[in-house]
Amino acid sequence: MSTMSRSFGRSDLANGAHRDVAVWLLACCFMVAVMVLLGGLTRLTHSGLSMVEWEPIRGIIPPLGDSDWQLFFEKYKQSPEYIKVNAGMSLAEFRGIFWLEYIHRVWGRLIGVVFGLPFLWLALSGRIGRAMVPRLAGVFLLGAAQGGMGWFMVKSGLVDNPAVSHYRLTAHLALAFLIHGWMFWLALDILADHRPIRRRVAGETAGIRSWLFVLTGLVILTLLFGGLVAGLKAGLIYNTWPLMDGALIPKDLFPDGFHSLFEDIKTVQFGHRTLAELTVVVALLGWFRARARLGGQTPAAIHALGLMALVQVGLGIGTLVMVVPVWLASAHQMGAMALLTLCLWALHDLDRRL
Template structure:
């Protein structure tokens, strides 16, 4: 039977491992954005869960891999005339993305087994860890399901599958953070008056990230490179012009970008309101730090978002904008956990 001091030490070890895994997943999400932005996601036309970790070795192997790529529509409709060196460039982004996914699997599974065998996992925690592992496996399958949607006549992945793939990655990351916070900050009985507001905010920011997935999948970010106006007006012509109108929310680039902007404005107001109300109701030192970090993440994301639009979606800035969204979610989770657990 572990005493409280030993259990706290083991909890910190498990939490440290989970935070490391979450950091690598954060990198995975960012690399996924770069892979999409560079048009590299369809360069690997086969899914080999085990042998796929070995890249082509030698010019003959590279040429064979390139010849397979040439059999698919993206080469003929987008990259016709690409040479082998150009193919190697896009291939490596997708290859690194897939290999990092496998690394995350090993980085999670091996320590999980070690901690379980050594009896260092707190009672009731193992089911949560198994859920995270199962979701990670599902994420790999969903990634290939997404890629398959682009290996057809239209060489672009489905925005629905892309958004689902992004959404599951972010959900795994968020749940992992929350479990780590539970171990690091056990908390006290009772909740802060703004605990409910914090949970709503977490949900809304998650939906905002899904909205960003639709923007990426439809390439709606390229439609209007002006701000605060969209073209010559705040409300552009042609909103919800599709039949049926609700489908425009997911497929019409003007509507998709407009909705993403409106969602951002709403969250900008709600986050400031949330911080103000939480501060008025009283916060401990960690709570105050959480609110400061939340505001900093929000303003950083605003600057990144506007810059991405005005500079017409450069790869480095668009990838930073996607990473900024995950940082904002992280700060919101940190704030919410404090308020829900009422830890000082």
């Protein structure tokens, strides 16, 4: 049997994929994380509406000379953002916001290439088994949908109001987290096939597994509300903690009933804060419980999860009281991704014990 055959043989793994496939998926996860970071920076620096057209192929080519720059600038001048916010902006200032959005879009296309071409090769060459192919195909389709959602979001800020829909922004962010989480879980599946199953301790881990499911749900809800906060720019007001508008539970919440939970700036911020506080409490209680039950067998992911929950709530409070500085708000967004990733890692690792 050849080295290649031994390397990718069926006897190697139940999931039909080699370790190298996991490394490739983890590299794609890293690229998606960078994409989320770039997306946050474009929003925070008001760069996201600087490119008023979506050209999936031609858009890869940046402005190459003064005439190209002038053409892009003239198109931007027709947008609501220029007319209502940036009237009188110079070409040099336009270049400053253009480059970040350009890099953001090109990086997204690069992720598609880095994922799509190796996937095609792996599938056609038999390097991955039949069970893995549809799961990876699902990731690719989600990636394509993410590109479309990104433009759908940008379009909402090019019609009349120079601000994107907070619903579309949240959906765009949620898709990125879903893609990242799915690839990360698949990578863990593959890597787990190369490790022996640990000693069964199902009785000790059943309650901890339930805690992790609840915590993961809270993390997801909190980050979704974070997207709404970002889209509504709700972090720019009520910049105190733990009091909000002078009280633990401020007045005038839900002025328009249930819809206020998604559209009223005050109610949305309160919802995000409350979910974040509940998340860190649940995370720390579960962490202490896991340590008490498992002792020295407590997975590293659970230790990291407890610590990251503390770091993330600190980043959130800092972002709020400092009135959303770009660097800190970006760190807070990436903290959400790190927290969700650790939840998935802890869940997967604990499943190996059941």
